[in-house]
Amino acid sequence: MTDKTILNDHKMTARNVSVWYGAVQAIGDVSIDIDQDKVTAFIGPSGCGKSTFLRTLNRMNDTIASARVEGDIRLDGEDVYAREMDVVQLRARVGMVFQKPNPFPKSIYENVAYGPRIHGLASSKADMDRIVERSLARAGLWGEVKDRLSDSGTALSGGQQQRLCIARAIAVDPEVILMDEPCSALDPIATAKIEELIHELKGRYAIVVVTHNMQQAARVSQRTAFFHLGQLVEYGQTSDIFTNPREERTRDYITGRYG
């Protein structure tokens, strides 16, 4: 973690973060920096706490009654867990895409318009139309759905639904996008589309992607963090982690010796 390129341009910083579910500790003492304009991949065996840590970044753990978070997480230097932090604003700035596509049972248009409407981002109907079109276009879905915006979002294919969810997330113009295994429910073609999309989005947002797919991590990310048993084992440039890991455990994992 002494790598120079990692030290500048931090969008989010986490210091000594621990998470408990009731009395069980799921994350222990994790410190990490999420960089502006980069894609960071979280990898690690199932149950090691990737999702849990990801959810601390936009305080989605607040919705789990038993979860308790300790440590210091900052977004542009602002304390995310501070009393005066507005969770509504935080989640508008730190968007999230879930493992299973979860469009609302509303029209495609309304799915994308949901966030802007809640946050009052559009001043007119025309404005809203523009936001919806732009978001769908950025998510690479506009061409496929522009003639059926009033169809239900749940009627789309799995891959389209996931891109709709990405469009929904970027419609509120977030600064960070958290994606928890966004491709695990998709076929290879849909996966390729999402990966392409991540490439295109990375110049604009800080992106964190949880993945079980090593090739995917290598393809889409510039930074990789390896978690194991609730600990952050290693974090660095993706190329370094995959070609020259410092830790034995990282090497074993990425070469498929366990996991």
Added chain:
Amino acid sequence: MPTSALLFLVAGLGLIAWLSGRVRAIAFRKAPGQRFSSLPRHHGSFAAMWTVLPPLLFLAVWGACAPGLATNGVLKTPAAAQLPPPGFERAAILSEARAIANDHHRTPLNPLATRLAPAYAVEQSRYGWIGGATALLLGIAGGAFAFLRIRPGFNARTRIERIVMASLLAASLIAILTTIGIVASLLFESARFFGTVPITDFLFGRHWSPQVIDPRNPGASLGAVPLFWGTFFIGAVIAMLVAIPFGLMSAIYLTQYASPRLRAWMKPTLEILAGVPTVVYGYFAALVVGPALRQLGVAIGIPGATSESALAAGLVMGVMIIPFVSSMADDAIAAVPSAMRDGSLAMGATPSETISRVLLPAALPGVVGGVLLAISRAIGETMIVVMAASGAATISLNPFNSATTVTKQIVDLLTGEASFDSPKTLAAFALGMTLFVITLLLNIIALTVVKRYREAYE
């Protein structure tokens, strides 16, 4: 033969069959080196079932036929010649004669009944003996048949299984058959009613006063619209104005905001409320809410405010239905995948925005289905309106006025002194039939809606 003695005898036969079936099976088992599919107790039970079930089935059928046969016998006696022609009076005399025959200390009302009683006693005991003897014979025959079938290779176990299954099926059919019977009798009596009163008078007439029926034109005072209006106004409007918002809000609170601990005791508490006998609510409506509302009505100058108002009955009925609506809505909201909720929260929506924009729209069909079921319960509810809304059958929009409902009128019609085939009594059946059809339709619609909606998420 008294029924209890007969049952006792049948049970004794069953016991004998059980023991002898067992003994026979045990005797077979002495042969070594054989595997048996059934144990001696299976053979015993098999024999016992064959001994007990045929007489019981026979007695059930006989119990239904014997009174008719006995009456026929009585009608053939010379004394029966003085009976009035078939009708209500004749039936009353015959049933009194039967009562006297069974209970000698009864003081007779009708001298003819006293004269018919001995004949009744003779006929009854004759058919009683015939039935009893046949039943015992059947039992013995069944037992012997089963006993003889017990052989080493005989699989009594699966036979018992089949008999058990058949009895379970019979038990479940009884409920269905009874319902069908009730509906059939409702239909039959309603048809008789509509024979004298045109159905259009009944369904669309706006004047209801069964106390004064003009025999030449009974339809003129048997128009049920005021009753339907009262039922609708109390059950579907006032009660729902209370039950829907409060039930929905409590469901939302319980599913979305309450901590698991609070939920763990609040949900059962609400469900206990659903178990309070309706007469208790009726009490409350009549003694507390009604008078209080009357005072309120008088204080704000509403004309015709009465302590037996539609409002009192409707409000209390609404309170009664709250747990029902709440638990239906709770189920509907809980059935919306939590991914929807998380998706909305992750967009920065507050919990209440999430509820109103995502959860409720998604749960709407389920909630609507629940509300329809609640309405069908409310309009069938009787006790509260009987106690709290006894009033004239008027079509009024003023909730402080008195009102009456279909169920309340059925009670009034049937508790009065009237013969069983007067238009007044038959009107009760017609009302019951209409109510039945309405609630049936509501339930069917509600269940289809709920089912469709469940499927959408599974």
